[in-house]
Amino acid sequence: MPNVKLNPDGSITVAKDRAEIIAYYDKLISRRTEALVKLMTLGGNIEPIKNRIAQLSSEKKQKIMEAQSNAEI
Numbered sequence: 001m002p003n004v005k006l007n008p009d010g011s012i013t014v015a016k017d018r019a020e021i022i023a024y025y026d027k028l029i030s031r032r033t034e035a036l037v038k039l040m041t042l043g044g045n046i047e048p049i050k051n052r053i054a055q056l057s058s059e060k061k062q063k064i065m066e067a068q069s070n071a072e073i
Contacts, residue, residue, distance in 0.1 A: 021060065022064070025063070
């Protein structure tokens with residue numbers, strides 16, 4: 001279950017746990033990897049998809065680190 005926090009300004013923040021973050025990003029990366037393979041087969045330009053996969057991997061690592069630091073608070 002996600003952690004719900006009330007911010008000082010009155011807004012609400014929902015923090016996902018590590019498993020939710022991993023599942024979300026793994027799904028996105030998997031879909032793009034499938035598209036990458038199909039595009040490679042067709043001989044298309046795969047650089048944009050490779051870059052997006054790398055970006056998603058970085059975001060995933062960052063979000064996991066944020067979730068872990070929020071869990072410690």
